[in-house]
Amino acid sequence: MTNGKNEVLQVADLTKTYQCGQRSLTVLEGVGFALATGDTCSIVGPSGSGKTTLLGLCAGLDAPSSGNVTLCGHPFGSLSEDERAAVRNEHVGFVFQSFRLIPTLTAIENVMVPAELRGRNNARPEAAALLADVGLGDRMDHFPAQLSGGEQQRVALARAFINRPDILFADEPTGNLDSETGEHVVDLLFRLNREAGTTLVLVTHDLDLAAMTDRIIRLHGGKVVSDTRTATALAAMEG
Amino acid sequence: MDRWIWRFAARDTRGNRGRLLLFVSSMVLGVAALVSINSFGDNLKAAIDQEARTLLGADLSLESGSPFNERVEAIIDSLGGTQSRRTSFASMAFFPRTGSSRLVTVRGNQEGFPFYGAVETDPPEAATSYLESGGALIDGTLMQQYDIVIGDSMRIGGMDYRVEGRLLQTPRESAAVMLFSPRVYVPLARLDTTLLAAGSRADYEVYFRFEDERDADAAIEPLQSELRGYRVGTDTVEEERENWNAALTNLYRFLGLVGFTALLLGSLGVASSISVYVRQRIQTIAVLRCYGASVRSTVWVYVFQAAGMGLFGAFLGSGLGVLIQTLIPQVLADFLPVDVDFRVSWPAVFMGSGIGLGVTLLFALLPLLSLRDVSPLMALRSGVETGPRRKGWAWWATVGVIGLGTTGFAVAQAPSVGMGLGYAGAILIVFLLLAGTARLLMAVLSRRPPVGVSYTIKQGIANLHRPNNQTLTMMLALGLGTFLVTTMLVSEDTLVSQITVAGDTNRPNLIFYDIQPAQVEPVRQVVMEQGLPILEQTLIVTMRIHAVGDRTVQELREDSTARATWAHRREYRSTFRDHLTDSETLVSGIFTPAWSGEGAIPVSVEQDVANELAVDIGDSIVFDIQGILVPTVVGSIRTVDWRRMQTNFFVVFPAGSLDAAPAMHVIMTRTDTEAQSAQVQSAVVRQLPSVSAIDLSLILNTFEAIFSRIAFVARFMALFSVLTGMIVLAGAVLISRFQRIEESVLLKTLGASRKTVLRIMSVEYLVLGFAASLTGILLALAAGWSISIFVFDAPLSVPFASVGIIMASVVVLTLVIGHLNSRGVYDRSALDVLRSEV
Ligand SMILES: Nc1ncnc2c1ncn2[C@@H]1O[C@H](COP(=O)(O)OP(=O)(O)O)[C@@H](O)[C@H]1O
Numbered sequence A: 001m002t003n004g005k006n007e008v009l010q011v012a013d014l015t016k017t018y019q020c021g022q023r024s025l026t027v028l029e030g031v032g033f034a035l036a037t038g039d040t041c042s043i044v045g046p047s048g049s050g051k052t053t054l055l056g057l058c059a060g061l062d063a064p065s066s067g068n069v070t071l072c073g074h075p076f077g078s079l080s081e082d083e084r085a086a087v088r089n090e091h092v093g094f095v096f097q098s099f100r101l102i103p104t105l106t107a108i109e110n111v112m113v114p115a116e117l118r119g120r121n122n123a124r125p126e127a128a129a130l131l132a133d134v135g136l137g138d139r140m141d142h143f144p145a146q147l148s149g150g151e152q153q154r155v156a157l158a159r160a161f162i163n164r165p166d167i168l169f170a171d172e173p174t175g176n177l178d179s180e181t182g183e184h185v186v187d188l189l190f191r192l193n194r195e196a197g198t199t200l201v202l203v204t205h206d207l208d209l210a211a212m213t214d215r216i217i218r219l220h221g222g223k224v225v226s227d228t229r230t231a232t233a234l235a236a237m238e239g
Numbered sequence B: 001m002d003r004w005i006w007r008f009a010a011r012d013t014r015g016n017r018g019r020l021l022l023f024v025s026s027m028v029l030g031v032a033a034l035v036s037i038n039s040f041g042d043n044l045k046a047a048i049d050q051e052a053r054t055l056l057g058a059d060l061s062l063e064s065g066s067p068f069n070e071r072v073e074a075i076i077d078s079l080g081g082t083q084s085r086r087t088s089f090a091s092m093a094f095f096p097r098t099g100s101s102r103l104v105t106v107r108g109n110q111e112g113f114p115f116y117g118a119v120e121t122d123p124p125e126a127a128t129s130y131l132e133s134g135g136a137l138i139d140g141t142l143m144q145q146y147d148i149v150i151g152d153s154m155r156i157g158g159m160d161y162r163v164e165g166r167l168l169q170t171p172r173e174s175a176a177v178m179l180f181s182p183r184v185y186v187p188l189a190r191l192d193t194t195l196l197a198a199g200s201r202a203d204y205e206v207y208f209r210f211e212d213e214r215d216a217d218a219a220i221e222p223l224q225s226e227l228r229g230y231r232v233g234t235d236t237v238e239e240e241r242e243n244w245n246a247a248l249t250n251l252y253r254f255l256g257l258v259g260f261t262a263l264l265l266g267s268l269g270v271a272s273s274i275s276v277y278v279r280q281r282i283q284t285i286a287v288l289r290c291y292g293a294s295v296r297s298t299v300w301v302y303v304f305q306a307a308g309m310g311l312f313g314a315f316l317g318s319g320l321g322v323l324i325q326t327l328i329p330q331v332l333a334d335f336l337p338v339d340v341d342f343r344v345s346w347p348a349v350f351m352g353s354g355i356g357l358g359v360t361l362l363f364a365l366l367p368l369l370s371l372r373d374v375s376p377l378m379a380l381r382s383g384v385e386t387g388p389r390r391k392g393w394a395w396w397a398t399v400g401v402i403g404l405g406t407t408g409f410a411v412a413q414a415p416s417v418g419m420g421l422g423y424a425g426a427i428l429i430v431f432l433l434l435a436g437t438a439r440l441l442m443a444v445l446s447r448r449p450p451v452g453v454s455y456t457i458k459q460g461i462a463n464l465h466r467p468n469n470q471t472l473t474m475m476l477a478l479g480l481g482t483f484l485v486t487t488m489l490v491s492e493d494t495l496v497s498q499i500t501v502a503g504d505t506n507r508p509n510l511i512f513y514d515i516q517p518a519q520v521e522p523v524r525q526v527v528m529e530q531g532l533p534i535l536e537q538t539l540i541v542t543m544r545i546h547a548v549g550d551r552t553v554q555e556l557r558e559d560s561t562a563r564a565t566w567a568h569r570r571e572y573r574s575t576f577r578d579h580l581t582d583s584e585t586l587v588s589g590i591f592t593p594a595w596s597g598e599g600a601i602p603v604s605v606e607q608d609v610a611n612e613l614a615v616d617i618g619d620s621i622v623f624d625i626q627g628i629l630v631p632t633v634v635g636s637i638r639t640v641d642w643r644r645m646q647t648n649f650f651v652v653f654p655a656g657s658l659d660a661a662p663a664m665h666v667i668m669t670r671t672d673t674e675a676q677s678a679q680v681q682s683a684v685v686r687q688l689p690s691v692s693a694i695d696l697s698l699i700l701n702t703f704e705a706i707f708s709r710i711a712f713v714a715r716f717m718a719l720f721s722v723l724t725g726m727i728v729l730a731g732a733v734l735i736s737r738f739q740r741i742e743e744s745v746l747l748k749t750l751g752a753s754r755k756t757v758l759r760i761m762s763v764e765y766l767v768l769g770f771a772a773s774l775t776g777i778l779l780a781l782a783a784g785w786s787i788s789i790f791v792f793d794a795p796l797s798v799p800f801a802s803v804g805i806i807m808a809s810v811v812v813l814t815l816v817i818g819h820l821n822s823r824g825v826y827d828r829s830a831l832d833v834l835r836s837e838v
């Protein structure tokens, strides 16, 4: 559906307000940006600044109080919950801070879930190849409880790519991992992303990690305080 | 997409199958109860249909309370076929070897009957040989009780018989009937006809077998009304079959209703375990939603799982039900007229499993509907709780379907619509009150405990209202079981105590009746010679109602718009005297002690009879006293305490009004021991064989024996609910096992000893056991009280000791089940907890 340098994600004037009893709490205010195919972008900011909220809105997991999100040409504002789900199935991959593998499924079955949800019943070879790619070729029939945190997150990576998504949302993918394991996962994430040409939205508070993307959006108190190109991006442009 | 749903549903049960099976096991017993009782009912119907002719033992029978008149004899002649006659009456049988005597039902039989089926005896050949040799067959139980052996001699009236065999099974008589009045078979030709004096009751029957295969119903139909006019009853195979079917259908349907309670309770268990189960799957659902699963399909995943569980439970329950079905005939044997073969009734299996599956699905839907509220955001934030539970139209619709379905099924299953509605209402009230008590308990317990309460108690109580607690489920499971058992106990006690009022000292307990006027003095003499008091002496005049107001009973019976009730048709045994007894209370009018001899006789009528006859003070009733019409007027209406075991009467005439009527006398005395009772009975029977005696303590014992069997059958069915309650309880404890392990690990880390952890759990189960059993018992007392008022019409009697034992047992049982299922909780290490994913 998307082609060339089309915009994959458009976020316009996004505001999210939570109602807590009498008081209303504005978590995001007037956030706007756009990403094109293959772009990589970090959202950084202190805890509670609204990063996860923004990610959830971008992926259509929640509805904004005002503003619009358009994902791969689909304006979420005019879609029902199930229609948004269908858009996600077609275009989106996820990596969560706490892995979120389904405990009752084996590694390979977890990887196949997005494909099966799409109605594909022949995804096993592909899933096996992806698992082998993340170095878990011999752990395919293990259950999540039998895998370490790093291994679980690698399974989650394989799951995120099985549907060849146009955009990948990763919320603190290394947040629950020690630094060494985290680095390994990050390397994998960027390699797979590069190979597939996927747009990446990475939420993190780790500035070193953020520096690996083309662009950094800083949030503070729900507002964008800066939106900058990184050295990586500049180097890439120069190169 | 659809394929994905069931594939995922199947995969997702992995690692949880044991748990899911446990959830569903709580409905297995309910299904088993339904399948077994209904399958048995179907087999019973089949057996009755198949052996319908042996129920009557003939194609047709005529029966009358007096010898057939000429016209009836002519009809009998014209009917033709092979005939066999029988005359039955109650009389004293005396056994010279042991010196004992007992009131029995004597049946004088002729060759031929039963034409279908057989009289089973020991030895078998005695079934027919006694007719030729002039001997007797005696009810097996009676022989055992009175230590009578084959070859003994027996005297009835002036006739002596040799006991040739014991009666094991006879047509038309179930063991329960035999207990009340044991049967003695002798040849008709050898009856002492002097015992059939005017005024005493006898049954005259003639049985037909038609070799020409004619339709007995059609043959007798045109003669019906004429025969009825002569008070001759008829019975055909078809009628007999319908009567038995109606009676037994009522019995097994009632039992089915009791079994259904187990299913309802089990379904609640299923609902509560599923609600915990799906709460643990929220993250999974959120991830699925992130990756594009629709709301509907995620709900379907778990509906499929519930359906799978339901199917499995239905399958298991049906299997168990079929097995249990083989036990029922043994439990009910005494009440059955035919042998019931074992056969699997597929309609019953399908109905039982269908209902089991349907009920499981409906109850599972209640928690499953809340899955619609799971937001994919929960994959990003684990802290987010499902917002306030949405009880939208779908939830209420499900509750409505459950309510309507339960009521509908109860009405369809119950012997009557009223009973079905009453059952549904009672179940609803009990569930609501138990649930309300659980809520109240949690509200009270969640208040800050007073200072000084020990930590173990505080923590134990806190466990009852922690998040995801199973308090409500456990309360229902324990409370309903306690309620059922206690209600039965209280009802039994009320019923039994009502009868044992007769056991009071100074009340008569031995009654001599069928005493001719000339025999009164000799009987008094014998009784007093034995050193026993004459406590009461009454006259009985037998009569029927000829007319009420200006309409005769005959007219009423023929008029389809009028209602001729039992009170119009029955035979009245009335007395005349100049006072009311202490068991009688005047409600209206004036009791006339003596009759002047002019105008209609003012009589006193019992209230229920007056209601049935629709008469009030001043209305006229014409009695037919052995052919003579006696006009009377209702002078007073009175209530009678029927529980007083003495001669009570529906109609009391004033003194001097019935002097000329043929009367029988009744004399009552009191004996203190069985031996005394046997001795005075023998003495009277030896001298005056036509006088009959009833030993009330014997009747009481018999009644208790029969009642205890009925109670056993009811308990048998209630047992399903009690067992289901225990399974639900065990399930509820197991569900919270993981939570407990976490808590126990935390406590251990903080330095709590094993003892402390165990004590905390004990406090929790003790409070729960006490609250649930107390609520159950209070509800049962309320139910028992309404049963005592509306069904038994007697004051409630509570066996406090037994109720106390029930309460203690429930508490102990709760403790034991709780501790057994939490076994090893303390031994789990912190690492285990970190590793296991729920
Ligand atoms: N459902 C909610 N109701 C109320 N406040 C919320 C809700 N979800 C998030 N918040 C608040 O929004 C703010 C931003 O949260 P979040 O997006 O998780 O921040 P971050 O991911 O940057 O740490 C926080 O202050 C949080 O408390």
Ligand SMILES: [Mg+2]
Pocket (backbone or CB within 6 Å): A051, A052, A053
């Ligand atoms: Mg966050």
